[in-house]
Amino acid sequence: xxxxxxxxxxxxxxxxxxxxxxxxxxxxxxxxxxxxxxxxxxxxxxxxxxxxxxxxxxxxxxxxxxxxxxxxxxxxxxxxxxxxxxxxxxxxxxx
Amino acid sequence: xxxxxxxxxxxxxxxxxxxxxxxxxxxxxxxxxxxxxxxxxxxxxxxxxxxxxxxxxxxxxxxxxxxxxxxxxxxxxxxxxxxxxxxxxxxxxxxxxxxxxxxxxxxxxxxxxxxxxxxxxxxxxxxxxxxxxxxxxxxxxxxxxxxxxxxxxxxxxxxxxxxxxxxxxxxxxxxxxxxxxxxxxxxxxxxxxxxxxxxxxxxxxxxxxxxxxxxxxxxxxxxxxxxxxxxxxxxxxxxxxxxxxxxxxxxxxxxxxxxxxxxxxxxxxxxxxxxxxxxxxxxxxxxxxxxxxxxxxxxxxxxxxxxxxxxxxxxxxxxxxxxxxxxxxxxxxxxxxxxxxxxxxxxxxxxxxxxxxxxxxxxxxxxxxxxxxxxxxxxxxxxxxxxxxxxxxxxxxxxxxxxxxxxxx
Numbered sequence: 001x002x003x004x005x006x007x008x009x010x011x012x013x014x015x016x017x018x019x020x021x022x023x024x025x026x027x028x029x030x031x032x033x034x035x036x037x038x039x040x041x042x043x044x045x046x047x048x049x050x051x052x053x054x055x056x057x058x059x060x061x062x063x064x065x066x067x068x069x070x071x072x073x074x075x076x077x078x079x080x081x082x083x084x085x086x087x088x089x090x091x092x093x094x095x
Numbered sequence: 096x097x098x099x100x101x102x103x104x105x106x107x108x109x110x111x112x113x114x115x116x117x118x119x120x121x122x123x124x125x126x127x128x129x130x131x132x133x134x135x136x137x138x139x140x141x142x143x144x145x146x147x148x149x150x151x152x153x154x155x156x157x158x159x160x161x162x163x164x165x166x167x168x169x170x171x172x173x174x175x176x177x178x179x180x181x182x183x184x185x186x187x188x189x190x191x192x193x194x195x196x197x198x199x200x201x202x203x204x205x206x207x208x209x210x211x212x213x214x215x216x217x218x219x220x221x222x223x224x225x226x227x228x229x230x231x232x233x234x235x236x237x238x239x240x241x242x243x244x245x246x247x248x249x250x251x252x253x254x255x256x257x258x259x260x261x262x263x264x265x266x267x268x269x270x271x272x273x274x275x276x277x278x279x280x281x282x283x284x285x286x287x288x289x290x291x292x293x294x295x296x297x298x299x300x301x302x303x304x305x306x307x308x309x310x311x312x313x314x315x316x317x318x319x320x321x322x323x324x325x326x327x328x329x330x331x332x333x334x335x336x337x338x339x340x341x342x343x344x345x346x347x348x349x350x351x352x353x354x355x356x357x358x359x360x361x362x363x364x365x366x367x368x369x370x371x372x373x374x375x376x377x378x379x380x381x382x383x384x385x386x387x388x389x390x391x392x393x394x395x396x397x398x399x400x401x402x403x404x405x406x407x408x409x410x411x412x413x414x415x416x417x418x419x420x421x422x423x424x425x426x427x428x429x430x431x432x433x434x435x436x437x438x439x440x441x442x443x444x445x446x447x448x449x450x451x452x453x454x455x456x457x458x459x460x461x462x463x464x465x466x467x468x469x470x471x472x473x474x475x476x477x478x479x480x481x482x483x484x485x486x487x488x489x490x491x492x493x494x495x496x497x498x499x500x501x502x503x504x
Contacts, residue, residue: 014163015499017483055491064492093493 020091023081035071035081035092043092044073055082070095101332102196102208106219106226107249109239110186113203114179115143116237118172129153130170131162139484142174159498160486173482173502175461181403184379188439189229193222196335198246206246208333223261244269245330251280269327274300281321287314299325336377342435344369351390351427358387358428359416365433366408375435379404382437385415388430395424404439468502 023043024036033046051070058064065085072078080095110116119126129148131141141157151166162169183202190197196208209222216222219242230238241252243264251273252262264272276299278291290313296302302310303326310318323329344365352358362385369375381404387395397418405411468480481499488496 014484014486015481016494017497017499018493020494057491095493 018094020082020093023090023092025081025083025090033071035073035079035090043079044075044077046071047074048072050078068095100196100208100335102194102210102335103330103332104209104244105242105246105249105333106207106209106223107241107246107253108186108190108205108207108226108230109241109250109253110203110237111239112143112145112237113183114174114176115145115172116203117179117182118175120182121178125170128170129166129168130172132172132174133159133484134174158486159484171500184404184439186230190226193225193229194335196333198333198335200246204250206249206333208335209242219263220261223263227261243272246333247324247329247331248273248327251276254280269330270303273325273327274298274303278302278325281324283317283321287317287321290314303327340374342369342372342375343432344372344434345430345432347430348428351429353427355419355423358419358423358431361431362412362415362419362433363408365431366411369433369435370406370408370411375406375438378438379406380411380435380437381439382435383411383415384434384436385418386432386434387424387428388432389424389426390429391426393426395428400437 022038024038026034026036028034028045035043035046037043048071049069050072053068055064055066055068063086066082067085068080068082070078070080079092081090081092083090115130115132118130118132126145127147128145129151130145131148131153132143134140134142139159141153141155141159141162144153144155148162148166148169151169153162153166153169157165159171162171179202183199187197187199187205190205190207194207194209194212196210198206198208200206207226209219212222212225213219216225223240223242226240227238237258239253239256239258240261241249241254241256241264242261243249243252244266248264248269252264255276256262278288278296278299281299283291291302296305302322305322307319307322307326310322314321320329346361346365348361352361380401382398382400384399385397389395397415399414399418401410471479480502482502483497484500486495486498490496
């Protein structure tokens, strides 16, 4: 029998899924909220905030405090962003 | 229909953590690391855990997240049920060399009927030595063997044995042997086990000391069977399987056929028909023969012996099609006959071979995945296939819920 080419899977080769991606959230000249990427490209202009919620967790080790917003962008796309309330930075993530 | 051969004297051959042992056999050096096999179902929990991993606190049924938390060096392995079934089928074939009466119970556990073998090998120890020599060719380091009257006594003996020392229960000594054994050797669920312990029953002897009627009134028919096993009143014989008679599928052409494509198409039909034959259920085909009656007399014959017996139509057809291509019949064919003439047993635990369609589908699916993965690796020069596993599916933080792990089918 031909030996299998499979190799054992190692836990140090685990890759996280749905890691938050850094974004910028700014108000443009007309006062509308715009989501952009760190390299300057625009993700979209926000038409409406559909939902908001907050997660406070893991206070017993490294506190996590996030304010999530589900946004409707111009063109109809929906995204979820959150602001890290400890650093003030914004991230995009699938819910 | 012929009766299944049985044997009241049984040797139990048990390879604990059989699937994990299969992986260790094909990955050199793996045994030196704490290792765990993922469950073959969709739960993505741990199924089998090596002793090194157990020392670190890892247990079967844990989630990957829990296991990694306890043992960061843990090596996770995707299960390969088709491979384990093949290995176990090979083990059964090897045991068939010692005795014609072999019964598979689950992966890694089989019973060998030893009635009459004393005339060939001698006393039970010699029979066990013969079994060890046969099994030792592949799994000698880990196999445990027990011998006694009936399957249950043999199983308990095997579970008490050591890798290098079999346990033999002399005839007539079953009750005495069983009396000191813990109740965990009985085939009982956790609820009954807990209730028996609450009643202060720790050994089979303690269970057998209670009147049968009292146990039956507490636990019903299950309790009655457990009591009878504990008291040595049941000695279930090993039930072997009879290799099926050859299966023949034939096609007579209205007008003799010379086109190879039509012959290949007919061959596919014949293989499909023969595979569906009820006599073949539970068996894989080890040897086939394709013959043709040629117009005006004469015949053509292609025998083929499979190194790895199979129940998959494509694998059965491949060597016959090659022969049809390279050395076809010398004239137009009037009748094409396909014969399955030798068989190898399948296994029951995963029921891969008990249900033909499932067996073929699963094995075919695995091969298709392997082939696709090979092609991707050739194109992108690295492994880019991943499996999603649950890490903390309940987490409020989305990035904690799932992770990707390299996938090599």
